[in-house]
Amino acid sequence: MAFKTTRPLRFGDCDPSGIAYFPSYLNILVGVLEDYFGSLGFPWKVLINDRRLGVPTVRLDLTFVKPGLQGDNLEFMLAVRGIGRSSLDLEHQVSANGQVLWSAKHRVVATSIDTHKSIAWPDDIRAALTPHLEMTDAHHPAT
Template structure:
């Protein structure tokens, strides 16, 4: 199961010509990822303040395939490609209608804010991430 949400591309996410620029995209990516965690019951403010767990990005690979423009509705789809004991590999797909404008692979690691070292995902957060886990069976019934 994937997580889906949408954002409207705002003025502050664009260059003077009204074309999206990558810093705006990265701000949106963080917001979408945070919304996904919140939706399955792990809001980042509570993770940080109460549980003392952060989720830094340790890898980010982005492919830009088409421009997006001020006012466009960006449809985000996020899937969990792999879930480790301390990390999660997310795949983002961003489209305007049927046109894909960019894709990204993002790896997050659960980290103790006390030691700054990787820690195991708490059971409830792991379960929320697992609900978005892609399987070969979901993509290819013959696999």
């Protein structure tokens, strides 16, 4: 059950030639991840301020296929591939105009905002993530 959302590729996200500046993709991706957690009922403001839980990226492997162009509507698809004690393995596919622009394998980890150490996913968050878990032949369990 993939999470899907669309984001515009704006002027400020591009280099002078109108091609997406790749660090901008990462900023947009963080917003998509934030929206995903919000869709599960866990807005980051509550996670961070009230529950003192962070979700930092610990691994991100991107593969670029085609350039994104200013004005493109980026179609993000986020799939959960593994849930570990504290980790969450995700796959992203980003398309525009029906063509894949880039994909990513992404690991985030639940951490304490106070100690900056990994913590186990709280039971309610794990319960919300679990129905979204999609297995693939290339699945490698999270740790």
